[in-house]
Amino acid sequence: MATSDKNSQRDLPALVVDDERDIRELLVLTLGRMGLRCDTASTLADARTLLRGQPYALCLTDMRLADGSGLELVREIAQLYPRTPVAMITAYGNQEAAVEALKAGAFDFVSKPVDIAVLRGLVQHALKLNAPPAAAPQAAAGGPRLLGDSPAMQALRATLAKVARSQAPVYIAGESGSGKELVARTIHAEGARAAGPFVPVNCGAIPAELMESEFFGHKKGSFTGAHADKPGLFQAAEGGTLFLDEVAELPMPMQVKLLRAIQEKSVRPVGANGEVPVDVRILSATHKNLAALVEEGRFRHDLYYRINVIELRVPPLRERREDLPLLAEAILARLAAAQQRAQPTLHPDALEALARYPFPGNVRELENILERAFALAEDSGIHAADLHLPTPRPSAALPPLPPPPPGIDPRRLDPRDSAASALPSYIEEIERQAIEQALVANRYNKTKAAAQLGITFRALRYKLKKLGID
Missing domain, CATH: 3.40.50.2300 (Response regulator)
Structure with missing residues (x-):
């Protein structure tokens, strides 16, 4: 070596x-x-x-x-x-x-x-791929990078370092606002294509009738309004990376054409007689359960198989709450630099309020909350009241209880009972019922069941063992 x-x-x-x-x-x-x-x-x-x-x-x-x-x-x-x-x-x-x-x-x-x-x-x-490490700082300076010292983020960064060396298509799964595009940009910046373009495209934002022209380009006169040759997104990403965000929104006819472009590494512009070779790495992402869409026939199995060579899951913010102080500090520093203002202090009561909040919008929601607080902050800094966090909705009526398993007193499963152990027992039975239904629906495929439940495979395996589900 x-x-x-x-x-x-x-x-x-x-x-x-x-x-x-x-x-x-x-x-x-x-x-x-x-x-x-x-x-x-x-x-x-x-x-x-x-x-x-x-x-x-x-x-x-x-x-x-x-x-x-x-x-x-x-x-x-x-x-x-x-x-x-x-x-x-x-x-x-x-x-x-x-x-x-x-x-x-x-x-x-x-x-x-x-x-x-x-x-x-x-x-x-x-x-x-094995270029001197001196090139790395230059790539890292190009924009924000994945922050966080939580085990979930450390594992994600370690995986990214390996994935970046490959040219294989990567499918990035994660909730809205969790940072899927940032993961894609990191893969691009740390790989052999860092000097090439990174072209992100939101597949749900392109009208269906313009999609082929946008992706593959068109020749002059190929349709009404085509006054000149126009390169498509594939040609724009030549030598670099094409990031297909919300890939689940692609209509079925476009899925067929995209599959061929990926397989043949060439595209045919609208109105052209021949295909044009393209050198592009494909990264894709969606907040939807793509495997479930395949099972429902709403996403092509062969395209899923082709773009999902490597799958990465971006953890939601609630699974890495220990990263909140670091993320908040970085966001406030960026806002202060952009507005040429002094960075406000985030007081302990504000951090405690953030730690208790569930963040359904993940990091993107954290950015919005802090940007609003930054705009209204006094010289003393940001307190919990300045965050204006959404108040949780009143609890709905409890759903009907599932039938108790044999040998268990149903009164112990009622959370309205005064017994201290009633609520944990009730929650366990709800979890058991949801897991068993997901397993049956997915023909006992644990990976798909975990995806349907919105938890990791490891978390599902832990719950199966904890609840004694064989």
């Missing part, structure tokens, strides 16, 4: 693994014209021997080899040589294999017959 740190990635050779001699020669010729030396192997055994001998700038491996699957090599490189980007060469149209390779740790894939332009772009991104 010391050699890898001292030399630049371009000083290291590339490894080409393919059992077809013609493909090996084509790849060696193409990489040679890019200034890369190449070692070649026709089998898994030969590739393993070469990898043990020295580090490589990148590895290109075929899916099918004489002595095994290229997926085995992808997994081994991801585990044993994590600084070596590996890309899979797949048969044309075999998108399942490409997705499987990405899940195994490949940073990208290229289909046969190999498109030289696509291959060149892939290699260029691979060489940027």
